[in-house]
Amino acid sequence: MISPRRREPPVRDPLFPGSTRQRIRTYLVVNLVAIWTSVVALVVLNQQVPSRSIVVDIVALVVAGAAYAVALVLATRGALGPAAAVAVGGTWLVAFSLAWATPFTTPVALLVLYVPALILTDAFGPRSRTVLLTATVVLTGALVVVGESRREVWDANHPEIPVLGLLVGLFTLIVAGVLVVGIRDTALRVTRHSRDLEESRTRLAAASLDARRDIERDLHDGAQQRLTTLAVDIGRLTRALDTDPERARTIAHGLHDQLQAAIRELRDLAHGIYPTVLTERGLAGALPAAARRTAVACVVDVDGLRHRHASDVEAAVYFCCLEAMQNADRHAQGSLISVEVSDDARDGEPVLRFRVSDDGRGFDVGRHRGAHGLAGMRDRILSAGGRLEIRSVPGGGTTVEGRFRKDTSTAR
Template sequence: MATDYGHGGYGPGRGRDGHGQGYDDWDSDWPTGSPESGRRHRLPAALRAPIEARTWRELGYVLLSLPVSVVLFTWTVTMVSLGAGLLVTFLGVPVLAAALAGCRAFGALERARARALLDVDVRGPEPLRVHKPGALAWMGAVLKSGASWRNLLYTLVQFPWALFSFIVTATLYPLGWSLLTYPLWFWVFPMYAGQAGLQLYGDEHHQIYLDNPFEITVTTLVGLVFTLATPWLVRALTTVDGLLVRGLLGPSLLSERVVELESDRGVVVDTAAADLRRIERDLHDGAQARLVGLAMDLGLAKEKLREDPQAAARMVEEAHGEVKTALQELRDLARGIHPAVLTDRGLDAALSSVASRCTVPVRVEVDLPSRPAPAIEGIAYFTVCELLQNVSKHSRARSASVDVWRSENRLMLQVSDDGVGGADASAGSGLAGLRGRLDAVDGVLLVDSPAGGPTRVIAELPWRG
């Protein structure tokens, strides 16, 4: 159902197809990447890879990985074997705890090395939960921590991989550069080795040397291929290293989810407290103050009723107007808590009512097969209310549009306007608070508002119908 409030045209397209299945027509315009991502290089990536700083950092990472992995592997195998052998006595437990604690320390070192050389920024795992003071409680926390055992697994898995990566890198890099620079040093063979050039093949009857211009040129080209290809191969090897660091040395998915839920719970509590304070303030400064004044006016009118009936009638008439104003304020306050039209008739009617009060013409289209969960419906309503308030106050738009649809298990909202743009959810504005509220229910807020407009704000909410 589409409804126009006002007249004239409306804002940019909804950013979805007729069936509400995604963002295909606006995704290409979405701002992505950092400013550096758009920087142009004079050389293509394939040619500049051998001399890039990133390549040398990755090379350094691979070359360091072997000695580091030898230390880690030796520590783990030695300590775990010793601890397992001593488990028949009590001494095995502290040895195993020391082994795991050492693996956690090595994990911190590896995260720092990956951050410095591979630009792989991985947060540390969840801290140990030591519920009581003492060595026994600490050892129990270390042994029960899943992060400790993942760190131990990393020291075992990383050693063979580091050995393989070292062999491949230490072979291909010197081979590529030596063949590429062969024209510069092939003269060493006839002058000091007594042979025509680098020997490609030789037996009792035949010897093949790379000594004529054609063979030297082909050797150089082969070296160029190796030199250009090796950085990409090393990059692929270090990608696996990054996956190992992320998967085994970072926080587990469960712990990340727990942290996220704890943060979202805090947001929900703070939001609820702020809403209660706002309601109390509105009641105290609005309807309550007006009703107190009304009671005083009615008391004065009662006293004047016998002495000056006409003055009393005027005061009663004024009080009647105050009653109407107080009732309107109470209705507005109730609408701010949860509008009755939303409960009775759903998002279509509720958003149409909001759009009719907006200062610019708003087109509303709601395409929902059914109603989502009441809590999600309420969040969607107040999200659109806040976005339309921003349109009225800041956008200087001529028209706006609100689109609501369902895409699989998500409730999608889009509010667009043809105003001046420049909205930024990261600048501590009301959009930032709105994004926090949506995050608390696993929602997403995306803002596309270039300077000069138009502005498109997309909100995703779980359906939970």
């Protein structure tokens, strides 16, 4: 059952360990804590040594804290790009406020300036990422100029602060801690991704060998046997043409039925290897065709799919969705399977998302994480450059959700 008019809730960024969404949310929370810790420290300092400059820093930090709160709400809703942009603006405001109002904290401001470039780059597309990194380099020079130009004004108009060195050290420690956590997270993420990719390639190689053996067996047991029978019957037909025309006609009718059966078997086998409709019409044509073969009602929504994508990506998404649909059809014992595929462009970068869900009995994902079917879906998506999340609880249905953030579009 195909219904282009029924709309499912939009696919959002998956929240799972190591995902960009989770890391950005963690970063925003950590920075909110750091900002309000700094506000408390500056309020205490201002009570001891009243200064308008320190008040300016406090106001800038409060504004940045509010910006980070807004960014956290946006990130929770899946709007990672806007969340990161708001966070970058708040961070840069703090950096320049520190350098302008209290120039002795310029070293701290420089560290603050580089925090977004290190931690938030994944939330942006390639063009925005380039702009962010370039702007950070340019603003580094501007920040030093601001801090040095204000140093003499500060020294001339402010009394000596006894704990100045301790204060700068404290703020440097806080910001450096955030940077170290970001560096460690990046290193762990790269290592984990490389390990997962290597393991998935190994499993895919083994699966490819098994698939070739299955194809060989299917050809031998199916189409090859039918073609052998056809060859024998054609010989019988040839001998009967001159001696028994009536028997020849009977054999000829049987040949037609056998030939149609062989064509069907070859077509089904070819469809399992790589369906022609996927090559010709992409996911928008292949997924509805696959949905017609399920026993359980299947709703497919491809209205949000506006681009063709690279063939390896389309194949990965198709076979992952097909596996999820077949699992739901055979094992979920539900009444409806929903499939949604969509893409959009952020900063010129197409983002492909897909989701397959059912209202069946569900299962414990943790206990079945190493299952052949689930591992195969993850490997397909990971090898094509995407991410996949499988969510399910007993009695609560199952959702398979994935996304590709890299440029996977291709002109067709």
